[in-house]
Each structure stands twice: as C-alpha cells, then as structure tokens.
Amino acid sequence: MLRWEQALARLLHLLRLDEIKRKILVFALTATLIPSLTMGWLSYGQNSRVTSEKVSEELRVASSQASRELDIWIKQRIYELRVFSSSYEVSENLQKSRGGRVNPDAMRRLNTYLKSVSEKFRDYEELLVINPDGQVVSSSGGHASAINLPGNWLLLARAGDAIVGSAYWDETSAQTVVRIAVPIKSADDQLLGLLATTLNFVAVEEIMGKLTPRETVQMYLIDIDGRVITSSNGALPDQKQARLPETVIQRLVGESTAEPALPAIEYTNLAQQEVLGNIALSSQQEWAILAEITEADAYEQIIRIRNLTLLITVAVLLVIGTSAYLLGVTIVRPLHRLTRGASEVANGNLGVEVPLIGGGEIGYLTEVFNYMVGKLRDDQQELAAVNDTLTKTNRELQEISITDGLTGLYNRRYMMETLSNEVSRASRLKHNFAVLMIDIDHFKRYNDTYGHLAGDDLLVKIASLFRQSIRDMDLAARYGGEEFLIILPEHGAEAAMGVAERIRTGVGTATSDLNNSQEAVSVSIGVATFPENGTTPVTLIESADAALYQGKESGRNRVVLSDAKPGARAGSGEPSRTKRTRKS
Structure with missing residues (x-):
C-alpha cells in the first residue's frame, strides 16, 4: 500500500469513517454543503447592506418630518397663547388687581375665561395667569400650582419673548407635560x-404615530439630556427615570449633523433591545425626535430569506443524505427502528409500536420492547384516571369554599373578593355599579314563632328568589345571618332601585302563604352606587348598610338609596359594623 493511502486510511479511522456507508454519506453532504453555504x-x-441603507433612510426621513411637525406644533401653541393674552378679559381683569389689590369680580371673570378656553383645546391641561412676582393669581383648574418655568422667565417676559419650561412628569394627570407662557402687557407696554398653559403631548404622540x-418603527420625543418625554404609542419604559445613555445621545447627534447623512447607528435602547436609530433635533427647543427599529424587525426580510436559503439547503442535504444513507441502511434497519422507538418513548410518546419483522435476537428484543411500552401505556392510563378524579374533587372543594352551605349563594369571603375586583374594574374603565344590602324584616320573631328549621327554609326560598331576579353577571351572597348582599355591575342608581324594588315585591309575593302566616315576609333594602356613595368596598358596604338602617327606622319593607358621599367614611379591610342596634 502506498504511503498516501496509509495516511488516508489512518485519517479516516480517526474520523470514524471506516464504513462505506459513512464515507458515501459524508462525501455527498460535503459536496452539497460547501457551494450552498458560500x-x-x-x-x-x-x-x-441594501436593507441597512433603506432602513437608515426611512428613519432619517421619519425623524426629520416629526421634528418639523413638532416645531410647528410649538409655534401654534405659542401663537394661541399670544392671542389669548391680548384678550380684553385677560389684560383688563388682571390690571384691575394690580398693586396688591384683589378685585373679586375681575378674578372671577378671569377664572371663567381661562376655564372656557381650556375646555376648548385638548392640548391644554391647565391655563393660569402669573403675576410678575411669580404668584399664580388665576387658574382654569381653580387651584394654584408650581409655575415650572425657567429661572430667567421674568427677563424673557419683559423682553416680550415666549417662555418654554422643561418637560416634567405630572402626578395628577399621570403623564408628561410642559409649561409654556407668554407675557401679558398693558396698553402702555407695561x-x-x-x-x-400646561400642555400635554397627546397631539405630538399622534403626529409621531402617523409619521x-x-x-415596527418606534418614535420618541427626548430632551438633549436623553430623557424620554413621550413616544409614538404614548408608553414610556419608566416615566420618571427613562433616559438614554450620554454616549448614545452623542453618537446619535453626531450622526444627525454629519454631511452627508450617515447610516443609522446601532445601540441598546431602554428596553435592552439591539436597535437601529436616527435622531433629528428640533429648531425651537432642546428637544429631538428619535426614530428607532429593532434589528430583528429591520432585518426581518433578510432573515426570512436567509432562513429560506438554509431551509432549501437542508432539504437538498436531506435528499442527498437520504439517498446515500439508503445504500447501507438495510443491514441495521431493525436496530434503527428500535432506536427511534426508544427516542419517542423518552419524549413521552407511549403510542409507539415497533413492527416485528423476522426472528432471532432482534425479533426477541423487539417483542420485549413492545411489551415494556405496553405496560408503560397501561400505567399512564391508570395515572390519567386518578388525575381526572383528583381534578373533579378539587373543583368540588373549590365550589364548597366559595358558597354558603345553607342557601347555595356565594359566601361573604368570596363576595368581598368579587367586590374588590369590581371596584378596581369600574375605576379603571370609569364605569358604575351598585350594591344592594338586604335584611329580612322581623326574622328573629319569625324564627321564634315557626322554629329554626322554618327560618332556614325561608332563607333558602329567599336566596332562590334572588337568583331568579338577577342576571348571570350579577352576584348574590349571604353576608351574615339574615343579611344578603347583591352586586349589580353596570348599574346606576335608577336601575339598581328598580332591581331592588322587584326583589322586595317578589319576596312579599313568594312568602305570602308561607307557614299559614297572616302576613307575608318582607325585606328592607339599602342601595349604594359606585362612585357616588363610595369608592372602596368598605365605604360602599357601609353606605348600603346605612341606607338599610334608614329603611328599618322608616318602617321596614322598603328600598332606600344611600345619600352618602365618597370620603365621608374611612376604613380598610372588612367593613366595621355600625355602632348601633339595628332593628331586625
């Protein structure tokens, strides 16, 4: 054997390519893979490269257009303020209160004017008048607030210039705002x-969103220090701390001022994503528009083409590899079947069954394997049956834990959880709902007269009537003893009173012939609504309870709407029982 042949044989042995099947397979794959990958x-x-240039141009155009629109927006707001400041209502009424004098009529007219103007412009959160001493003398919101203007505002005002403060986070409106101002001067230029005005950035957000x-492109309004003011979708990573690193800002500003324009730069954004970005500075303020897109979105099409190319390459490799593999696979095919079967079992598929072909050692091994898988499958089915039983039992226990054992209504604990969730939902969506507190009149006397079993039957009958009188989305619960509480989502006072009256009359009709009594059982109902009578579960229940007590005091068998106001009571957790003796 020649030396090169010996050296090649040793190399193939080290690479474990002694078998012809492996040699054919490796050669076929290598011959396909090298040109395809290249x-x-x-x-x-x-x-x-082409995609990067296209994305850079898109970001540059979008940020530049948004920057121009931002400048126009600021100029329009300043122009509006100048028009309003020259109004007779502003200058004349303000002049009447100069020199420490306060003219109540003038201030009232000025407040009315500011409020009417503020309500007509959605960009205005508040309009206010500030005297030269820096004191707020009139406000559309009816209260004084910090002026939030630059330290040299007085010099700018005397020079007749518009004044623009820094954007800041307003806790009251839960959004970023900016305050701008223009001087108010008398006829003699004093x-x-x-x-x-306090401006919100809703219009700026819409402008960026349209452009x-x-x-997949996100646009941000930032200041020169890199602090994010708002974004094209109105969302901020952290309203108070969102700030781009100084190095990123320097790179972006350098790119925006370069001639010719440079491609978008790569950096890590506030969401810790790798992005491409471009910035355009505003000519009016120390603000800028930042347009960015994640690299994944920017190169999505390229990635898709790359993946398709890889998929085609893999498909070709599979076809060629399969053809080469079939040349030597027939000898070890039964073992391969067992290997695949064992792999499927390891992955949790117990439905596999290896076909039995031929006899000998491989045939016996196949029989043992199929028997083992069958035993595992039977055990799995038994375990699944046990799990189904446990799931059903847990469901029944859950139902027991949230319902009252006697009436079948929800219990007090579940009612409090539901009421708390309903308060949160109604607060978030600005919806209303109502709470009915119901008490059976003279229930103690009924118990004493007909016995406790009859009293239990009465509770069950009235609970059934509640379920028939309310919607599926409503909730009826036993609050305690002969007291019940019903939650009516999406109900105002008038609708809730209607439901309460229907329940009251229904109870009288349904119990008219109970225990051969001379008179029907009656109920008293207190009605409270969110947010008119309370903004927490505690205050709502206490308002309804107070209305119920008023009904009891007024003769029972009636529905009373609470007149309590939010904040009239304070409390947390479970509502405390009113310190009084309620008539039964």
Whole structure:
C-alpha cells in the first residue's frame, strides 16, 4: 500500500469513517454543503447592506418630518397663547388687581375665561395667569400650582419673548407635560404678568404615530439630556427615570449633523433591545425626535430569506443524505427502528409500536420492547384516571369554599373578593355599579314563632328568589345571618332601585302563604352606587348598610338609596359594623 493511502486510511479511522456507508454519506453532504453555504453567505451580505441603507433612510426621513411637525406644533401653541393674552378679559381683569389689590369680580371673570378656553383645546391641561412676582393669581383648574418655568422667565417676559419650561412628569394627570407662557402687557407696554398653559403631548404622540414608516418603527420625543418625554404609542419604559445613555445621545447627534447623512447607528435602547436609530433635533427647543427599529424587525426580510436559503439547503442535504444513507441502511434497519422507538418513548410518546419483522435476537428484543411500552401505556392510563378524579374533587372543594352551605349563594369571603375586583374594574374603565344590602324584616320573631328549621327554609326560598331576579353577571351572597348582599355591575342608581324594588315585591309575593302566616315576609333594602356613595368596598358596604338602617327606622319593607358621599367614611379591610342596634 502506498504511503498516501496509509495516511488516508489512518485519517479516516480517526474520523470514524471506516464504513462505506459513512464515507458515501459524508462525501455527498460535503459536496452539497460547501457551494450552498458560500453562495448563501455572499447573497446575505449584499442584501444586508441594501436593507441597512433603506432602513437608515426611512428613519432619517421619519425623524426629520416629526421634528418639523413638532416645531410647528410649538409655534401654534405659542401663537394661541399670544392671542389669548391680548384678550380684553385677560389684560383688563388682571390690571384691575394690580398693586396688591384683589378685585373679586375681575378674578372671577378671569377664572371663567381661562376655564372656557381650556375646555376648548385638548392640548391644554391647565391655563393660569402669573403675576410678575411669580404668584399664580388665576387658574382654569381653580387651584394654584408650581409655575415650572425657567429661572430667567421674568427677563424673557419683559423682553416680550415666549417662555418654554422643561418637560416634567405630572402626578395628577399621570403623564408628561410642559409649561409654556407668554407675557401679558398693558396698553402702555407695561408687564402685567404671564399667561401660561400646561400642555400635554397627546397631539405630538399622534403626529409621531402617523409619521412612522412602518408599524415596527418606534418614535420618541427626548430632551438633549436623553430623557424620554413621550413616544409614538404614548408608553414610556419608566416615566420618571427613562433616559438614554450620554454616549448614545452623542453618537446619535453626531450622526444627525454629519454631511452627508450617515447610516443609522446601532445601540441598546431602554428596553435592552439591539436597535437601529436616527435622531433629528428640533429648531425651537432642546428637544429631538428619535426614530428607532429593532434589528430583528429591520432585518426581518433578510432573515426570512436567509432562513429560506438554509431551509432549501437542508432539504437538498436531506435528499442527498437520504439517498446515500439508503445504500447501507438495510443491514441495521431493525436496530434503527428500535432506536427511534426508544427516542419517542423518552419524549413521552407511549403510542409507539415497533413492527416485528423476522426472528432471532432482534425479533426477541423487539417483542420485549413492545411489551415494556405496553405496560408503560397501561400505567399512564391508570395515572390519567386518578388525575381526572383528583381534578373533579378539587373543583368540588373549590365550589364548597366559595358558597354558603345553607342557601347555595356565594359566601361573604368570596363576595368581598368579587367586590374588590369590581371596584378596581369600574375605576379603571370609569364605569358604575351598585350594591344592594338586604335584611329580612322581623326574622328573629319569625324564627321564634315557626322554629329554626322554618327560618332556614325561608332563607333558602329567599336566596332562590334572588337568583331568579338577577342576571348571570350579577352576584348574590349571604353576608351574615339574615343579611344578603347583591352586586349589580353596570348599574346606576335608577336601575339598581328598580332591581331592588322587584326583589322586595317578589319576596312579599313568594312568602305570602308561607307557614299559614297572616302576613307575608318582607325585606328592607339599602342601595349604594359606585362612585357616588363610595369608592372602596368598605365605604360602599357601609353606605348600603346605612341606607338599610334608614329603611328599618322608616318602617321596614322598603328600598332606600344611600345619600352618602365618597370620603365621608374611612376604613380598610372588612367593613366595621355600625355602632348601633339595628332593628331586625
């Protein structure tokens, strides 16, 4: 044997390619893989460069257009303020209260004017008048607030310039706002004060949203320090702390001022995503528009083409590899079947069954394998049956834990959880709902007269009537003893009173012939609504309970709407029982 042949044989032995089947397979795969990967890599590089240039241009155009629109928006707001500040209502009424004098009529007219103007412009959160001493003398909101203007505002005002403060987070409206102001001057050009407004950025958010070239592009309004003011979708990572690193801002600003324009830069954004970004500075303020897109979205098409190329390459490799593999697979095919079967069992598929072909050792091994899988399958079915039983039992226990054992209504604990959730939902959606507190009149006397079993039957009958009188979305619960509580989502006072009256009359009709009594059983009902009578579970229940007590005091068998106001009571957790002796 020649030396090169010996060296090649040793190499193939080290690579475990002694078998002909493996040699054919490796050769076929190598001959396919090398040219496919080479062409794919060259194509991917060229497409990446083209896509990067396209995305950079989209971001540059979008940020520039948004920056121009931002400048126009600021100029329009300043122009509006100048128009309002020149109004007779502002200058004349303010002049009447100069020199420490306060003219109540003038201030009232000025407040009315500011409020009417503020209500007509959605960009205005508040309009206020500030005197030259920096004091707020009139506000559309009816209360004084911090002026939030630059330290040199008085010099700017005397020079007749518009004043723009820094954007800040407003806790009251839960959004980022900015305060701008213009001077108010008398006919003799004397400075009377400032007309200032607190602007929200809703219009700016809409502008950025409309100018995004694609859904995956996100635009931010930032200040020169990198603090995020707002975004095209109105969401901020952290309203008070969102700030881009200084190095990123420097790179973005340098890119935006370069001639010719440079491609979008890569950086890590506030959401810790790798993005491409472009910035455009505003000519009016120390603000800028930042447009960015994640690299995954920017190169989505390229990635898709790359993946398709890889998929085709893999498919070709599979076809060629399978053809090469079939040349030597017939000898070890039964063992391969067992190997695949064992792999499927390891992955949890116990439905596998290896076909028995031939006899000998392989045939016996196949029989043992199929028997083992069958035993595992039977054990799995038994375990599944046990799990089904446990699930059903747990469901029954859950139902028992939230219902009253006598009436079948929900119990007090579950009612409090539901009421708390309903308060949160109604607060978030600005909806209303109602709470009915129901007490059976003279229930103690009924128990004493007819016995406790009859009293239990009465509770069950009335609970059944409640279920028939309310909707599926409503909730009826036994609050304690002969007291019940019903939650009516999406009900105002009038609708709730109607439901309560229907329940009251229904109880009288349903119990008219109970125990051959001379008179029907009656109930008294107290009605409270959210948010008119309370904004927490505690205050709502206490309001309904107070209305119920009023009904008891007024003769029972009636429905009374609470007149309590939110904040009239304070409390937390479970509502405390009113410190009084309620008539039964």
